[in-house]
Amino acid sequence: MNRAVPFRAVLRSEWTKLWSVRSTWWCAAVYLLVVGASGWLAAAGTDSAPRADVAVQTALSGFGVGQLLLLVLGVLVVTGEFASGLALVTLTAVPRRSRVLVAKTVVVLVWSLLFSALLAVSCALAARTLTAVPGGVPPGDPDVLRTLGLQVGAAGLVGVLGVALGAVLRSTAGAVGIGAILVLVAPPVLALAGSDWAARMSRSLPALRVGEDAFLAAATSWPVGIAVVAAWSVGVWVLGAVLLERRDV
Amino acid sequence: MITLAGLTKRYGARVAVDDLTVTIHPGRVTGFLGPNGSGKTTTMRCILGLARPTSGTATVLGRPYRELAQPMRRVGALIDPGARHPGRTAYRHLLALAQSNRLPAARVDEVIELVGLESVADERVRGFSLGMGQRLGIAAALLGDPDVLLLDEPVNGLDPEGIRWVRELLRGLADEGRTVLVSSHLMSEMEDTADHLVVLGRGRLLADVPMDELLGAHSAVRVRTPQGPLLADALRRAGSAHVELEIDGALRVEGLSLTEVGDVAFLADVRLHELSRVTASLEAAYLALTDEDVEYRAGAR
Numbered sequence: 001m002n003r004a005v006p007f008r009a010v011l012r013s014e015w016t017k018l019w020s021v022r023s024t025w026w027c028a029a030v031y032l033l034v035v036g037a038s039g040w041l042a043a044a045g046t047d048s049a050p051r052a053d054v055a056v057q058t059a060l061s062g063f064g065v066g067q068l069l070l071l072v073l074g075v076l077v078v079t080g081e082f083a084s085g086l087a088l089v090t091l092t093a094v095p096r097r098s099r100v101l102v103a104k105t106v107v108v109l110v111w112s113l114l115f116s117a118l119l120a121v122s123c124a125l126a127a128r129t130l131t132a133v134p135g136g137v138p139p140g141d142p143d144v145l146r147t148l149g150l151q152v153g154a155a156g157l158v159g160v161l162g163v164a165l166g167a168v169l170r171s172t173a174g175a176v177g178i179g180a181i182l183v184l185v186a187p188p189v190l191a192l193a194g195s196d197w198a199a200r201m202s203r204s205l206p207a208l209r210v211g212e213d214a215f216l217a218a219a220t221s222w223p224v225g226i227a228v229v230a231a232w233s234v235g236v237w238v239l240g241a242v243l244l245e246r247r248d249v
Numbered sequence: 250m251i252t253l254a255g256l257t258k259r260y261g262a263r264v265a266v267d268d269l270t271v272t273i274h275p276g277r278v279t280g281f282l283g284p285n286g287s288g289k290t291t292t293m294r295c296i297l298g299l300a301r302p303t304s305g306t307a308t309v310l311g312r313p314y315r316e317l318a319q320p321m322r323r324v325g326a327l328i329d330p331g332a333r334h335p336g337r338t339a340y341r342h343l344l345a346l347a348q349s350n351r352l353p354a355a356r357v358d359e360v361i362e363l364v365g366l367e368s369v370a371d372e373r374v375r376g377f378s379l380g381m382g383q384r385l386g387i388a389a390a391l392l393g394d395p396d397v398l399l400l401d402e403p404v405n406g407l408d409p410e411g412i413r414w415v416r417e418l419l420r421g422l423a424d425e426g427r428t429v430l431v432s433s434h435l436m437s438e439m440e441d442t443a444d445h446l447v448v449l450g451r452g453r454l455l456a457d458v459p460m461d462e463l464l465g466a467h468s469a470v471r472v473r474t475p476q477g478p479l480l481a482d483a484l485r486r487a488g489s490a491h492v493e494l495e496i497d498g499a500l501r502v503e504g505l506s507l508t509e510v511g512d513v514a515f516l517a518d519v520r521l522h523e524l525s526r527v528t529a530s531l532e533a534a535y536l537a538l539t540d541e542d543v544e545y546r547a548g549a550r
Contacts, residue, residue, distance in 0.1 A: 003318065003319075004318040004319065005318070005319055005320075005349070005350050005351050006351070009348060009349055009350060009351040010349050012348045012349075013345045013346070013348040013349035014345075014349075016341060016344055016345040016348055017334075017337070017345045020337050020338070020341040020342075020344075020345065021334055021336040021337050022336050023336065080334055081334070084331065084332065084333060084334050084335060085329045085331050085332035085333075086332050086333055086334050087332075088299060088328050088329055088332045089328075089332045089333070089346065089389060090349070091298075091299060092297050092298075092299065092320065092324075092326050092328070093320060093321055093346055093349045093350055094320070094349050094350075095297075095298045095314055095315040095317065095320055096315065246301075248294070248299065248300040248301060249294070249299040249300070
């Protein structure tokens, strides 16, 4: 018997699939446009900030809505296959299904991190250029770096959540809809409801992150917020992997 | 070699495949026939590990499909010609598939040429016709130069030239010693392509026979003579199982070969105006088989 196909091969295949469809590039282009433009506008509208990380935090505000594009991308990478029936071919070529899901997750994660890092740097640059801060915005400032790092990491997790939801639901509309409710709609609505349990619910949902804060949701410290988002992404992903292995295609 | 042992697949209360035990051997084209909804596609999905059997097993080359180390080099499959992302070009679709099993990219160009899609290789597959989709699906199945081929309705949507091409392709692959399982509802196509038939009806095995045998079982000799009763007597004495007078006055003789009928007529000193072999079409043989199934089912209730 010949040696088994290495995981690297599956990864390469999924990479080719990612860049060879237009929807990927549309998501990337809109993501760059929304977050980039919002960042520069927010920075231009903020004359001064007390600290460098506050100025950067303001410039990152476009990530709030922008990260939805990563959710959509993650979902499409999985549901696009089920919608067209391509999943039949993919899972015949790679019958160890978890490998396919891991490979898809890795390429979406890398893609998300790459573009988010690019945008984070651009936003920091906007804050540095347009917002007056005592002492300026030094690129090596640890607070600034932490804010940017948290932003990029959280964006990566949103992409993973998209892949995971796609694997669980297999329907583009369903996964994007539920994903948007989880990350963008429910957390602010619950935060506005005012009651104690609603605020707790809001904090336990994977709200989109902007820098160190949750976007429009009940406030949490960043370690808690990131942990909640990570727990959701990983949890739904594991569910998706189990369902993918067990269900018929 | 594909081995099915007691393969059963239920969807809720509906039984799609019912205790199917059959072996598909290499070196010949096996036609997989059955009316719509008889479980052909479900069986193929079970073989490929895409659907989990309710009970029983399906193995390819002695292993469950999902345990094959290099699936595309062992098995090539065409299940659904629409199984492709509409926004991807044909070349990149095949490239991604090839990469997933570490097949050389040069192989992609080879199969594109083999199926005749060179001129549209760099177009998005959205605009592909059913026939072009079939060609793309066949290209994907052939990428790994596999030992076993499973093709579900590969000639659906192909033009006559395409149908002939598929027939010759399958014949060539079987002659190279590969296992070829091809489903179709086009009986005439099967008649020209398959060496062996596996017939399903309502998920159950109706027949697992060589093509010749199935057709032979339903063939007869047609003989026309002005001395009908004389010849009929002679034929019955010679051991023909069944002699029947047809509407136009000819005799339909079952159980004797063409030569034997001619010899009997000569010995009986009977003049013949026509002596011909009536081959049952596969369609007739197939309808006879599936009819029996329907009757059996109706009677069983």
